[in-house]
Amino acid sequence: MKRLALALALITVAPRAFAYGPDAQPEPRLEPEQTSDQPAPASSSRPLAGRLAALASYRKLDDLSVLGGGIGLSLGTELEHYAFMFNGRFIDARTPDGLVVLEGGVNGTFEWRFGRGWSAGGGVGFEAIRVHRVTIGTGDLFSLGPMALARVAYDFGEKPNVYVLVDFEAQWQADGAVPWGPTLYVGLRF
Numbered sequence: 001m002k003r004l005a006l007a008l009a010l011i012t013v014a015p016r017a018f019a020y021g022p023d024a025q026p027e028p029r030l031e032p033e034q035t036s037d038q039p040a041p042a043s044s045s046r047p048l049a050g051r052l053a054a055l056a057s058y059r060k061l062d063d064l065s066v067l068g069g070g071i072g073l074s075l076g077t078e079l080e081h082y083a084f085m086f087n088g089r090f091i092d093a094r095t096p097d098g099l100v101v102l103e104g105g106v107n108g109t110f111e112w113r114f115g116r117g118w119s120a121g122g123g124v125g126f127e128a129i130r131v132h133r134v135t136i137g138t139g140d141l142f143s144l145g146p147m148a149l150a151r152v153a154y155d156f157g158e159k160p161n162v163y164v165l166v167d168f169e170a171q172w173q174a175d176g177a178v179p180w181g182p183t184l185y186v187g188l189r190f
Contacts, residue, residue: 005163049078049085051163053187057091061179066101069095072185083111085118089183100132109151117155124148127171129179144171155189163189 051074059066068091076085091103107125112122124146131141149169156162165185172178 034146038114042050045076047079048075049083049159050075050190051085051165051167051185051187053163053185055089055183056092057093057181057183059101059103059179059181064095064099066093066095066179066181067151068101069142070103072187078113078145081113083109083113083121085109085111087123087125091183095154102130102132104128105146105184107149108113109149111151111153111155117157119153119155120151120177122131122148122150127173127179128173129173129177141175145173147171152175160190161189 051072053072054074055070057066057068057070059068069090070089072087072089074085074087076083079086086106086107086108089090093101093103095101105125105127105128107123109121109123111119111121122179126144127147128142128144134139147169149167151164151165151167153163156164163185167183167185169183170178170180
């Protein structure tokens with residue numbers, strides 16, 4: 001029985017001894033990775049952030065419906081649970097009768113970040129509207145005024161990524177008009 005145990009031990013150890021030779025070192029033991037004292041930075045809390053998007057908008061202006069598309073750019077700071085953004089946009093729109101409406105504006109927003117990729121918030125700013133009249137000699141209508149908005153956004157993963165955002169806003173133009181409606185943004189968050 002002792003000889004059988006000795007033979008089994010030699011069969012188990014001998015291949016290792018012959019594989020490495022007489023000067024071979026023992027196999028290194030894998031140690032668990034040592035952690036540093038500094039925590040790894042979370043990619044969701046990089047302070048600088050931006051968004052570039054194509055957008056589609058719908059505005060109700062008195063008895064007119066205005067549909068358009070454009071571009072939006074946002075820059076700001078984004079932390080783990082909230083973000084402050086400075087936003088600008090330009091929209092080229094049309095009424096069903098072909099009336100050209102140009103809209104541009106700037107606003108500041110505060111967003112609460114919650115869940116996986118979701119954020120919601122609101123903001124205020126100024127919006128300018130130019131309506132190009134089709135009749136000869138009457139000139140364009142131009143108006144500027146304050147606006148307020150509420151927004152909901154979803155980010156698909158960590159930056160850089162694709163995002164979708166919906167604003168619902170109301171404006172109060174100097175001429176007394178109150179355009180209101182949603183704007184859909186789809187773009188890149190970086």
